[in-house]
Amino acid sequence: MPKLSQARQELRRQQILQAAMRCFVRNGMGRTSVADITAESGLSAGSIYTHFASKAEIVQATAQDLLERRLTALAGFVGEARLPSPAQLLRHLADGISRDEARVGLQAWGEATTDPVMCGNVVATTDGMRDAIAAHCEVWLVAVKGHEASVARSRAAGLAAQLMAVYQGLIVRKALFGTTDAADETFIADAADRFA
Amino acid sequence: MPKLSQARQELRRQQILQAAMRCFVRNGMGRTSVADITAESGLSAGSIYTHFASKAEIVQATAQDLLERRLTALAGFVGEARLPSPAQLLRHLADGISRDEARVGLQAWGEATTDPVMCGNVVATTDGMRDAIAAHCEVWLVAVKGHEASVARSRAAGLAAQLMAVYQGLIVRKALFGTTDAADETFIADAADRFA
DNA sequence: GTCTATACTACGATAGAC
DNA sequence: GTCTATCGTAGTATAGAC
Numbered sequence: 001m002p003k004l005s006q007a008r009q010e011l012r013r014q015q016i017l018q019a020a021m022r023c024f025v026r027n028g029m030g031r032t033s034v035a036d037i038t039a040e041s042g043l044s045a046g047s048i049y050t051h052f053a054s055k056a057e058i059v060q061a062t063a064q065d066l067l068e069r070r071l072t073a074l075a076g077f078v079g080e081a082r083l084p085s086p087a088q089l090l091r092h093l094a095d096g097i098s099r100d101e102a103r104v105g106l107q108a109w110g111e112a113t114t115d116p117v118m119c120g121n122v123v124a125t126t127d128g129m130r131d132a133i134a135a136h137c138e139v140w141l142v143a144v145k146g147h148e149a150s151v152a153r154s155r156a157a158g159l160a161a162q163l164m165a166v167y168q169g170l171i172v173r174k175a176l177f178g179t180t181d182a183a184d185e186t187f188i189a190d191a192a193d194r195f196a
Numbered sequence: 197m198p199k200l201s202q203a204r205q206e207l208r209r210q211q212i213l214q215a216a217m218r219c220f221v222r223n224g225m226g227r228t229s230v231a232d233i234t235a236e237s238g239l240s241a242g243s244i245y246t247h248f249a250s251k252a253e254i255v256q257a258t259a260q261d262l263l264e265r266r267l268t269a270l271a272g273f274v275g276e277a278r279l280p281s282p283a284q285l286l287r288h289l290a291d292g293i294s295r296d297e298a299r300v301g302l303q304a305w306g307e308a309t310t311d312p313v314m315c316g317n318v319v320a321t322t323d324g325m326r327d328a329i330a331a332h333c334e335v336w337l338v339a340v341k342g343h344e345a346s347v348a349r350s351r352a353a354g355l356a357a358q359l360m361a362v363y364q365g366l367i368v369r370k371a372l373f374g375t376t377d378a379a380d381e382t383f384i385a386d387a388a389d390r391f392a
Numbered sequence: 393g394t395c396t397a398t399a400c401t402a403c404g405a406t407a408g409a410c
Numbered sequence: 411g412t413c414t415a416t417c418g419t420a421g422t423a424t425a426g427a428c
Contacts, residue, residue: 008393012393026310027310028306028307028309028310028311029226029306030225030226030307031310033420033421033422034421034422034423035420035421035422043394043395044394044395044396045395045396045422045423045424046393046394046395046396046423046424046425047393047394047395049422049423049424050393050394054422054423055421055422055423103309103310104309106302106305106306106308106309107306107309107310108306109302109305109306109368109371109372110224110225110302110303110304110305110306110307111224111226111306112302112372113224113299113300113302113303113371113372114222114223114224114227114299114303115224119372122372123372123373126372126373158382158383158386161383161386162362162383162386162387162390164365165361165362165364165365165366165368165369165383165387166358166361166362166365167365168361168364168365168368169360169361169362169363169364169365170361172305172361172364173361175305175309176305176308176309176315176318176319176322177319177322186354187354187357187358187361190354190357190358191358191361194358194390194391195390204411208411229402229403229404230403230404230405231402231403231404239412239413240412240413240414241404241405241406241413241414242405242406242407242411242412242413242414243411243412243413245404245405245406246411246412247411250404250405251403251404251405
C-alpha cells in the first residue's frame with residue numbers, strides 16, 4: 001500500500017466533501033445533484049465516482065464528518081484540566097457550531113428519518129456526545145458539588161440527556177431563526193443558569 | 197360560490213395531504229414522488245394537480261397542517277381552566293406528538309433550511325407556540341408562584357424559550373432514537389422537575 | 393486517476409378525452 | 411373534476427479515451 005497515494009486519496013475525499021457541504025448549505029441534500037458537486041469541487045463526475053460509490057454515500061460521509069467534528073470538539077473540551085461546569089459545557093457546545101453546520105445538521109436529521117445508515121450515524125454520534133457529557137458531569141458533581149459517587153452517576157445521566165435536548169433545540173434555533181447574538185446569549189445564559 | 201363544492205374540495209385536499217403524510221413517513225419528502233402520492237391516495241396525477249400547483253406545494257401544505265395541529269392542540273390545552281404548571285405543559289407537549297409526526301417534523305426542519313416558504317411557516321408556528329407558552333407561564337407565575345407582574349413577564353419569556361428547546365430536543369429523540377416509554381418518562385419527569 | 397460523453401431511468405407536469 | 415397517456419427534462423451512474 002503506497003502511503004502517499006492514500007494521503008492523496010484522503011485529500012480528494014475532503015475536497016469532495018467540503019464542496020458537497022457548501023452545496024448542501026445552499027440547496028439542501030435533496031436538491032443538490034452530483035453535477036452540482038462536480039462543479040463546486042472542480043472535479044468531474046468520473047473522478048467523484050471513483051471515491052464514492054453513490055450520491056447517498058457522499059451525503060452520509062458529509063454528515064458523518066460534521067457529526068464527528070462536533071464529537072471530537074466536545075471530547076477535547078472536557079478533556080482539558082479546567083473541569084468546566086455543565087453551564088460552561090453548554091455554552092461551549094453552543095459556540096462551537098456555525099449556522100451552516102446547524103443547517104446541514106438539520107438536513108441530516110431529516111434524512112435520518114428514512115435512511116437507516118444515516119440514522120445509525122446520528123444516533124451513535126449523539127449517544128457518544130451524551131455519554132461524554134454524562135461522564136464529565138459525574139466527575140464535576142463529585143469534585144465540585146461534593147455528591148456521593150452513586151448519586152452523582154445517576155444524576156449525571158439525566159443531566160446529560162437534558163443538556164443534549166437543549167443543545168438540539170439550540171441547533172434548530174441557530175439554523176432556522178434569524179436570532180441576534182444578544183438574544184442567543186440571553187437564551188444560553190438562561191439555560192446555563194438552569195443547569196448551574 | 198357553491199358551499200358543497202368547497203367542502204368537497206377540502207375533503208380531496210385532506211385526502212391528498214394524508215396520503216402524502218403516509219408517504220413522507222415511509223420514504224421522506226425528498227424521495228417521495230408524485231406517483232407515490234397518487235398511488236397512496238387512490239387519485240390520479242391529473243386530479244392532484246388541480247388541487248395543488250406543484251409537489252413543493254403539497255410538501256409545504258402537509259408540513260403546515262402538521263405544525264398547525266400542534267399549535268392548535270397547545271392553544272386548547274392552555275385555554276382550559278386548569279392552569280397547568282410549566283412541567284405539566286411540557287408533559288402534554290411530549291405526549292401530544294406521535295413518532296410519525298416527529299419524523300415528518302424533522303423532515304420539515306431539514307427542508308426549511310433551504311426552502312424560504314417552509315422556513316417561514318416553521319418559524320411562524322414555532323413562535324406562535326412559544327408565545328402561547330410564554331403567555332401561559334406569565335399567568336402561572338403570577339397566580340401560583342406569586343411573582344410580581346413585571347418580573348413574571350420577563351421570566352416567562354425566558355422560560356418559554358427553554359421549554360421550546362427541550363420540546364424540540366424531544367422531537368429529535370422521538371423521531372430518531374428507539375427509546376423506551378420508561379426512558380422517555382424519566383426524561384420528561386427530569387425536565388419537568390427542572391422547570392417546576 | 394481523471395476526463396468527456398452518454399446511456400438509462402425516473403420524475404414533474406401537462407394535454408386531451410370523458 | 412378526474413382519468414390515461416405522454417412529453418420533456420433532470421439526474422445518477424457508467425463507458426471508454428487519455
